[in-house]
Amino acid sequence: MKLNQLLERLKYEVVQGSDEIQVTTLVNDSRKIESGSVFVCISGAVVDGHEFISDVAGKGAIAVIVEKEVEAPKDVTVIRVPDTRYALALMSASYFGYPAEKMKIIGITGTKGKTTTTYMIKSILEEVGHKVGLIGTIETIIGDEKIPAANTTPESYTIHQYFAKMAEAGCDSVVMEVSSQGLMLHRTAGILFDIGIFTNLGRDHIGPNEHKDFEDYKRCKGLLFQQCRQGIANVDDVYFEDVFSGATCETETFGFSEKADLRAVDTHLVSRPGYLGIAYHVTGLMDFDVEIDIPGKFSVYNSLTAIAVCRHFQVPAEKIQEALGAAKVKGRIEMIRVSDDFTLMIDYAHNAMSLESLLTTLKEYNPTRLVCLFGCGGNRSKERRYEMGEVSGRLADLTIITSDNPRFEEPQDIINDIKVGIEPTEGKYVEICDRKEAIRYAIEHGLPGDVIVLAGKGHEDYQEIKGVKYPMDERVLIQEILSGH
Numbered sequence: 001m002k003l004n005q006l007l008e009r010l011k012y013e014v015v016q017g018s019d020e021i022q023v024t025t026l027v028n029d030s031r032k033i034e035s036g037s038v039f040v041c042i043s044g045a046v047v048d049g050h051e052f053i054s055d056v057a058g059k060g061a062i063a064v065i066v067e068k069e070v071e072a073p074k075d076v077t078v079i080r081v082p083d084t085r086y087a088l089a090l091m092s093a094s095y096f097g098y099p100a101e102k103m104k105i106i107g108i109t110g111t112k113g114k115t116t117t118t119y120m121i122k123s124i125l126e127e128v129g130h131k132v133g134l135i136g137t138i139e140t141i142i143g144d145e146k147i148p149a150a151n152t153t154p155e156s157y158t159i160h161q162y163f164a165k166m167a168e169a170g171c172d173s174v175v176m177e178v179s180s181q182g183l184m185l186h187r188t189a190g191i192l193f194d195i196g197i198f199t200n201l202g203r204d205h206i207g208p209n210e211h212k213d214f215e216d217y218k219r220c221k222g223l224l225f226q227q228c229r230q231g232i233a234n235v236d237d238v239y240f241e242d243v244f245s246g247a248t249c250e251t252e253t254f255g256f257s258e259k260a261d262l263r264a265v266d267t268h269l270v271s272r273p274g275y276l277g278i279a280y281h282v283t284g285l286m287d288f289d290v291e292i293d294i295p296g297k298f299s300v301y302n303s304l305t306a307i308a309v310c311r312h313f314q315v316p317a318e319k320i321q322e323a324l325g326a327a328k329v330k331g332r333i334e335m336i337r338v339s340d341d342f343t344l345m346i347d348y349a350h351n352a353m354s355l356e357s358l359l360t361t362l363k364e365y366n367p368t369r370l371v372c373l374f375g376c377g378g379n380r381s382k383e384r385r386y387e388m389g390e391v392s393g394r395l396a397d398l399t400i401i402t403s404d405n406p407r408f409e410e411p412q413d414i415i416n417d418i419k420v421g422i423e424p425t426e427g428k429y430v431e432i433c434d435r436k437e438a439i440r441y442a443i444e445h446g447l448p449g450d451v452i453v454l455a456g457k458g459h460e461d462y463q464e465i466k467g468v469k470y471p472m473d474e475r476v477l478i479q480e481i482l483s484g485h
């Protein structure tokens with residue numbers, strides 16, 4: 001492949017050498033260089049790719065793409081672009097033959113509900129015969145192949161590599177989560193989404209290596225609506241108009257508000273022993289009854305989003321009803337049967353917004369006690385800690401504070417930060433640092449009619465401590481506890 005073909009959709013300057021050369025592979029990791037590779041230098045959060053130029057030249061790279069002034073061996077072509085992450089995205093699309101243009105691409109952004117909604121959309125579209133690829137927090141799904149995810153929205157090269165595999169596997173559409181960091185770091189640059197979705201916006205992801213402030217977070221979410229044809233938005237969210245202020249797409253809305261194009265009415269909780277769900281009537285652009293096995297008001301939002309998307313694929317109401325009735329997502333309000341007396345669930349709520357909506361909605365089912373077990377991740381937004389502490393102290397009848405993924409922080413320091421939030425609420429709490437022991441406590445002290453939530457780890461099957469991921473799956477811990485281990 002010729003270098004100028006990879007660069008065809010970019011503005012660039014040839015600083016040294018020629019763009020007429022043939023290259024073998026496109027690489028942004030010096031450890032993956034082959035003879036004839038072009039190396040894209042990314043200024044990362046940990047290291048600067050520009051520092052590897054002599055290393056990659058020694059390994060056979062024949063061109064480098066830079067965004068800074070650099071010294072390079074004379075036989076290496078140097079191309080300068082304004083932003084190398086942006087360039088990597090557009091070059092990757094070309095490298096893999098523009099696979100996004102062969103399928104319908106659905107992108108979902110928002111603070112919460114992305115993962116849940118992607119699975120709902122996939123199951124509805126597959127009900128009527130579409131073949132749907134999926135990219136998100138839990139995994140990437142290409143036909144029968146499931147690849148565990150490192151990021152919610154992977155690096156652009158990986159996205160196009162997955163797209164190419166999906167197109168080859170016969171997928172006609174892709175549903176993917178588009179995180180604000182993904183938008184900020186140009187991981188999805190150059191993709192024209194057929195449908196872009198905005199679920200909601202809450203304070204999150206502010207801190208070192210994430211967003212500098214809420215304004216930046218909000219601005220990044222809005223970028224999706226400058227690169228899609230049809231926007232679909234939650235009109236009830238207070239930030240909807242802000243997020244869509246620069247939008248260039250057609251826009252339709254969903255929500256409870258009378259203004260919504262697709263609206264939920266007559267919502268009612270469904271509760272039977274061992275079962276919590278929600279039902280409503282959808283009206284406006286479509287008209288039918290919906291019942292879902294996932295409790296809570298946000299299940300109404302997530303399913304409305306899925307309905308709005310599937311309407312654009314002309315899916316009939318009965319098929320949507322059927323697929324939504326069976327929708328289940330790993331670690332998202334996943335019910336685990338441990339007792340005939342009380343209800344226990346594993347959920348991924350790991351910020352104040354999701355914990356507040358989860359606990360509020362569960363309280364509506366009138367449990368004897370609402371018990372909330374959680375910790376917070378280390379080396380992630382510190383605001384989450386006291387905010388989640390405050391939410392749980394205020395809404396739960398008992399909070400069990402424990403560890404999540406401490407990463408490089410001391411678990412007890414994280415617990416202390418959570419206590420700063422919980423103490424002023426006078427909410428009842430216990431602290432048990434070891435997560436398994438904390439779960440044991442929750443199960444052994446469960447009272448008839450209790451609802452117990454294990455929050456924060458959701459689908460994760462590991463605990464990350466000082467750079468090592470140790471196996472830890474809450475489903476396995478529960479089975480061990482029940483069998484007396």
Ligand SMILES: CC(=O)N[C@H]1[C@@H](OP(=O)(O)OP(=O)(O)OC[C@H]2O[C@@H](n3ccc(=O)[nH]c3=O)[C@H](O)[C@@H]2O)O[C@H](CO)[C@@H](O)[C@@H]1O[C@H](C)C(=O)N[C@@H](C)C(=O)N[C@H](CCC(=O)O)C(=O)O
Binds near residue numbers: 047179
């Ligand atoms: C802070 C951040 O966003 N980091 C992400 C980023 O790392 P980076 O580019 O800054 O990497 P770096 O290690 O500094 O390396 C810079 C460059 O040098 C290259 N390099 C590096 C070492 C070497 O020996 N040779 C070499 O060439 C690297 O390949 C890279 O091109 O790019 C990597 C590849 O795409 C990501 O995996 C990584 O995500 C880390 C794991 C992360 O935790 N990110 C979080 C903040 C994140 O992005 N989260 C969002 C939202 C989550 C959600 O709410 O669902 C997500 O989309 O996942």
Ligand SMILES: Nc1ncnc2c1ncn2[C@@H]1O[C@H](COP(=O)(O)OP(=O)(O)OP(=O)(O)O)[C@@H](O)[C@H]1O
Binds near residue numbers: 113331348
């Ligand atoms: N629409 C929603 N509004 C608020 N909270 C939600 C919503 N949907 C799900 N939640 C709560 O947030 C948690 C995470 O949901 P989900 O994984 O679907 O969101 P996400 O946007 O993919 O989040 P992440 O950025 O962490 O991947 C759920 O476990 C649930 O507690």
Ligand SMILES: N[C@H](CCC[C@H](N)C(=O)O)C(=O)O
Binds near residue numbers: 350378460
């Ligand atoms: N995608 C999420 C993962 C958090 C999950 C939680 N278990 C933790 O480790 O903090 C984030 O980066 O914010």
Ligand SMILES: [Mg+2]
Binds near residue numbers: 114136152
């Ligand atoms: Mg997600």
